[in-house]
Amino acid sequence: MTLLDIKMIREHPEIVKKNLKMRGDIEKLQMLDDLINHDRRWRELLTRANELRHERRKVTNEIAALKKAGKRVEHQIEKGRKLEVEINASEKLVKRYRQEANDILMKLPNLLREDVPVGKDENDNVDLKVWKKPPNFSFKPRNHLEIAKGLDMIDDERGAKVAGHGFFYLKGNLALLDLSLQRFAIDFMLKKGYTLIEPPSMLRRKPYEGVTDLADFENVMYKIENEDLYMIATSEHPLAAMFMNEVLLKSNLPIKLVGVSSCFRKEVGAHGKYTRGLFRMHQFNKVEQFIFCPPEDSWRLHEELQQNAEELYKKLGVHYKVVLLCSGDTGMVQAKTYDINIWMADGVYREAGSNSNCTDYQARRLNIRYREKEGQAPKGFVHTINNTALATSRAMLSILEQHQQSDGSVIIPKALVKYMDGIEKLDPH
RNA sequence: GCGGGGUUGCCCUAGCCUGGUAGGGGGCAGGCCUGCUAAGCCUGUGGUCCAUCGGGCCGCGCGGGUUCGAAUCCCGCACCCCGCGCCA
Known part of the structure; x- marks a missing residue:
């Protein structure tokens, strides 16, 4: 390997x-x-x-x-x-x-693509585009946690009581909004021809080593005691590992998947990062796009995934920026990454989703190859590309913060209303 | 969780009891021959190392062990099938 x-x-x-x-x-x-x-x-x-x-x-x-x-x-x-x-x-x-x-x-990182800008950290990332203008409130906007509490939709104290900081009870319309966002994103991806997958929530160590940075075993994944099992940090991981040790037929590529799962993250080393409310939770839900493809197609499909994700945010009416990560901020597994950063009420843009071409890095570690024709020997490793469709936690907070009203209510984006039982507005009363 | 059966190359399969160069079929690739609605024949087929031709090693689910020698015998683990048990 x-x-x-x-x-x-x-x-x-x-x-x-x-x-x-x-x-x-x-x-x-x-x-x-x-x-x-x-x-x-x-x-x-x-x-x-x-x-x-x-x-x-x-x-x-x-x-x-x-x-x-x-x-x-x-x-x-x-x-x-x-x-x-x-x-x-x-x-x-x-x-x-x-x-x-x-x-x-196993500790050496993937080769960066030539067009990745050289830089040290997130400050050197390059803004590529902006959609919509930031909301211009006539009042001082609240953060999503204040809004959600005002609407009696979240219980962070009891979440912390039973599971610790970073765990929440979502109540009533916030729980409904979570499910609505999942269904909205799934329906959107199904229309694009992606196959819906609900993957295992745990993985063995061997497949896990194939999909991720070894440091993640310390910093990210929860391990099940006395079992060779780890809670998934994203459905990207079980989706990538799905075809471990297999040889795919080129005529069946690309394989386009949309995964839906809860995601579990220890978030060790989150010191100094924004950890308020829904932004950095130990458990959240995410709809994920994932593609296995022949090497020559991956850069085109990487852009396709980017379009898909942006369309979703546009439909939610959320103001965002697209950022190309610089060399120093690009993860070890990734060759090139775009982030979608959403505007938050404190005026700071924060990551809502991440779109990465991992080229043959994951496939090599997982031994996922392809053959040109039935009966022929394997030709090489596939490429894998993954992109958040919607992480519901961050999509929810962007809706709460960007669509909030002076009276503490929140307008539900039109695209979600049919999934919200017709609810158009979250009202404090 | 218990008992039984299974896992062999790109695919299917033989070999395992009784240890001694992994055989056959299919697919695919290349070559030959050529036509009677049929095809037939030959060669090759994964990984890796050294190298000029070429040669070697590994590979029978994974990891150990026994042996001069392991697909074959022994131990552990994983997965699949059948039955039993338990269970939302």
């Missing part, structure tokens, strides 16, 4: 080096050198081990032949025994070096 192609690293280490520098992963440059050394040593040891195994094969064949002829074989068995000891020692070394090389390989 490799994340970057080891052959490519051997032949063009400078590409990987440049990529690490762009990402600001300076500490990984040493890892790369170690990897190259381990890989070289591994190949030397492997060659030696293979020679020994070849010797053994000759001896065992000799034994078989001599036995058939009814001759004595003590001498050959003794030789074989000695060889076996050498082979064991040799194989142990080979395994160790391969394992160490692989461990490093």
